[in-house]
Amino acid sequence: MPRQVFLFDPPERFVAGTVGQPGDRTFYLQASGGGRTVSVALEKVQVSLLAERLEELLEEVRRRGAGVVPAVPPQELEDTAPLDAPVEEEFRVGAMGLAWDGESEVVVVEALAPAEGEEEVEPLSDDDEGPPVLRVRIPADMARAFVVRAQRVVAAGRPACPLCALPLDPEGHICPRQNGHRR
Numbered sequence: 424m425p426r427q428v429f430l431f432d433p434p435e436r437f438v439a440g441t442v443g444q445p446g447d448r449t450f451y452l453q454a455s456g457g458g459r460t461v462s463v464a465l466e467k468v469q470v471s472l473l474a475e476r477l478e479e480l481l482e483e484v485r486r487r488g489a490g491v492v493p494a495v496p497p498q499e500l501e502d503t504a505p506l507d508a509p510v511e512e513e514f515r516v517g518a519m520g521l522a523w524d525g526e527s528e529v530v531v532v533e534a535l536a537p538a539e540g541e542e543e544v545e546p547l548s549d550d551d552e553g554p555p556v557l558r559v560r561i562p563a564d565m566a567r568a569f570v571v572r573a574q575r576v577v578a579a580g581r582p583a584c585p586l587c588a589l590p591l592d593p594e595g596h597i598c599p600r601q602n603g604h605r606r
Contacts, residue, residue, distance in 0.1 A: 439573040440506040465516035474573035496567035
């Protein structure tokens with residue numbers, strides 16, 4: 424069966440978001456444009472790492488002068504709206520790829536479903552066979568806006584315990600630093 428590629432070049436909107444309450448949230452990447460919306464599920468740590476690596480990539484491009492990269496996202500690209508409903512998961516992300524296309528001066532973000540069996544699939548490849556992939560090509564200013572929102576989404580979870588840094592649950596918290604007991 425041929426590979427399913429969800430391509431947005433460029434999307435009208437590309438965001439990270441969640442569904443659910445802190446402590447029980449599901450994280451998504453969502454791209455929309457041309458009358459369609461694609462949502463893929465991923466882990467909180469994947470959203471955090473994507474934002475971190477994207478920030479590093481943009482700084483490297485800016486440092487080298489390889490493209491026009493704004494220091495901060497333009498105000499008009501700030502996106503605080505919830506994910507577009509209904510949020511229907513196309514697949515769960517296994518691997519991600521990130522690249523700078525210097526010719527077009529865009530960032531390429533790729534999210535792949537886990538490969539079947541033990542085969543390993545290279546991100547950012549155009550193989551006809553392989554797992555489904557969400558491929559998004561966004562300009563640098565839109566990438567900056569994505570980073571800001573993704574960092575905000577990740578930070579919006581449960582507050583951290585001041586002693587052990589584990590998330591505090593509304594029902595209570597057993598802190599390993601206090602051996603599970605209050606002093």
